[in-house]
Amino acid sequence: MRILGIDTATSVASAAVIEDGKLIAEQFHPSHGSESDATLARGKSNHAEIILPLIESVLAKADISLADISGLAVSVGPGSFTGVRIGLSTVKGLAYGWDVPVVGVSTLLANAARVENFDGLVCSLLDARKNEVYAALFSRTEMDLTRLMEDVVVPVDAVVKRIQTLARAASCLFIGDGVRMYEKKLLGALGNGVRLCAGGSCLSVAASVARLGGDRLRSSKGDELAALAPVYLRPPEAETRRNNQT
Numbered sequence: 270m271r272i273l274g275i276d277t278a279t280s281v282a283s284a285a286v287i288e289d290g291k292l293i294a295e296q297f298h299p300s301h302g303s304e305s306d307a308t309l310a311r312g313k314s315n316h317a318e319i320i321l322p323l324i325e326s327v328l329a330k331a332d333i334s335l336a337d338i339s340g341l342a343v344s345v346g347p348g349s350f351t352g353v354r355i356g357l358s359t360v361k362g363l364a365y366g367w368d369v370p371v372v373g374v375s376t377l378l379a380n381a382a383r384v385e386n387f388d389g390l391v392c393s394l395l396d397a398r399k400n401e402v403y404a405a406l407f408s409r410t411e412m413d414l415t416r417l418m419e420d421v422v423v424p425v426d427a428v429v430k431r432i433q434t435l436a437r438a439a440s441c442l443f444i445g446d447g448v449r450m451y452e453k454k455l456l457g458a459l460g461n462g463v464r465l466c467a468g469g470s471c472l473s474v475a476a477s478v479a480r481l482g483g484d485r486l487r488s489s490k491g492d493e494l495a496a497l498a499p500v501y502l503r504p505p506e507a508e509t510r511r512n513n514q515t
Contacts, residue, residue: 285476320356378414378420383444390437429459446467
């Protein structure tokens with residue numbers, strides 16, 4: 270089973286092809302290793318302009334075409350509101366055109382699933398701006414990832430307080446672009462035992478999306494396209510402004 274995974278919800282857009290659980294190819298924009306620059310320049314990179322070329326590039330790298338794909342998987346948020354919409358609309362267009370099943374995957378879950386060779390607490394942390402983060406907490410043991418906290422959007426202090434109540438808090442691994450933004454606060458509150466990873470040395474989010482999507486597609490027909498919707502966790506800016514004006 271070949272799965273094409275797509276992520277445009279995070280600061281680094283990515284596409285990846287997984288075949289029977291094995292990574293065949295992945296592509297990033299900006300290029301892999303420049304995640305720190307992408308985080309600082311978020312909003313300047315137009316995922317809408319690069320996602321189709323990125324998909325074409327990863328398919329060429331894998332030496333396959335869309336006709337060879339068994340299913341599609343896409344990160345549905347939380348993350349960049351615009352990015353989430355771009356990813357969903359792109360995947361829905363491909364699914365209608367090629368008649369393949371689609372699975373939506375939590376961006377925070379996929380981000381946490383990038384972690385390998387680590388046992389302990391994993392906190393998926395993405396910058397949500399407005400002095401908040403998108404966060405979810407997991408326990409990782411060998412190949413199992415168990416969710417301990419649902420996806421939330423909160424100040425980073427609230428995440429720290431939740432982690433402090435758990436055993437093994439001092440050895441928690443944080444991953445995502447929120448790490449760079451709140452590095453000093455995390456180390457100050459939890460000590461130098463915590464591990465911080467902005468994500469540049471890991472698999473792409475799209476690769477994790479593809480793997481998680483493939484796991485689901487092996488036991489289901491995928492999600493209903495009409496019901497597949499963005500996960501924002503808070504109202505979009507435009508909706509907030511409209512409510513404030515009424």
